[in-house]
Amino acid sequence: MLRNGKWVAEWQPVQAKDEKGGFVRQTSSFRSWVTPEGNAGPTGEGGFKAEPGRYHLYVALICPWASRTLIGRRLKGLEDAISVSVVEPELSDQGWRFGDLAEAEGASYMHEIYTRADPTISGRATVPVLWDKTRGTIVNNESADILRMLNSGFGELADDSIDLYPADLREEIDALNERIYPSLNNGVYRTGFATTQVAYEEAFCDVFAMLDELERRLADGREFLLGDRFTEADVRLFVTLVRFDVAYHGLFKCNLRRIADYPALSRYQERILAIPGVRDTVSIDHIKRGYYSIKALNPTGIVPVGPERAPV
Secondary structure, X not given: OEEOOEEOOOOOOOOOEOOOOOEOXXXXXXXXXXXXXXXXXXXXXXXXXXXXXXXXXXXXXXXXXXXXXXXXXXXXXXXXXXXXXXXXXXXXXXXXXXXXXXXXXXXXXXXXXXXXXOOOOOEOOOOOEEEEOOOOEEEEOOHHHHHHHHHHOOHHHOOOOOOOOOHHHHHHHHHHHHHHHHHHHOHXXXXXXOOOHHHHHHHHHHHHHHXXXXXXXXXXXXXXXXXXXXXXXXXXXXXXXXXXXXXXXXXXXXXXXXXXXXXHHHHHHHHHHOOOOOHHHOOHHHHHHHHOXXXXXXXXXXXOOOOOOOOO
């Protein structure tokens, strides 16, 4: 991790835990927004105007948070406006590493991008990162923010035929996000990175209670979480589902049931994979190699051959 701008220790998945030994996720440190005219967004400072070619997205294909932004970039037709770099799937002792072909401003590791934006920063160097090439700094490293600014912050540069956060559904989307995130999106991490039996079982129960609830919700024949419209809530759920059977079920000990054991959730996952562009954001190879490179959970580094039914 970084301490005052210096890399001081080998990468570890758990940087903080609560009184029960539960996993506590680091708070994102860069929270400015790209807007059509460069005005300030809900958080951070202004000055980040939507301009073609100005912004660069750093992602990992193993990471569900980063994959949210890749889906948003693709569905909103922003591939030409926002360039992208994909880090190597395996986590090194210095965290995310760039391969030879990645556009990385001359950096070898993601933490070097962070210290260019803030030479005294402390904490983990996470993805996704939205980088401003003009100002030479990080705009935002919170995936929820980046997904929303991809949806509405790039104005005429983006495809307006799809709206992932429509005004008439925002209250319902926010309510779903607030329930699904702690119990499932982050719940699988709370399960996998728990350091006590109590914390593990609490998180485990949250994960499967939410999966059971979502199965019931989708069993009525609706296409997506809120009916026939694909929204931000679906993006956020999908990126967890598509990793579940190949990573969370085994490595994170979320092994009561697989997504393959949920008929409605399985059909839902396939519907989303069939949306043009979504499948291109998913790499089962990166997901498996990346998660199983976490030494704290898999010291041998062996990557399992299965499961037989991979989602793509």
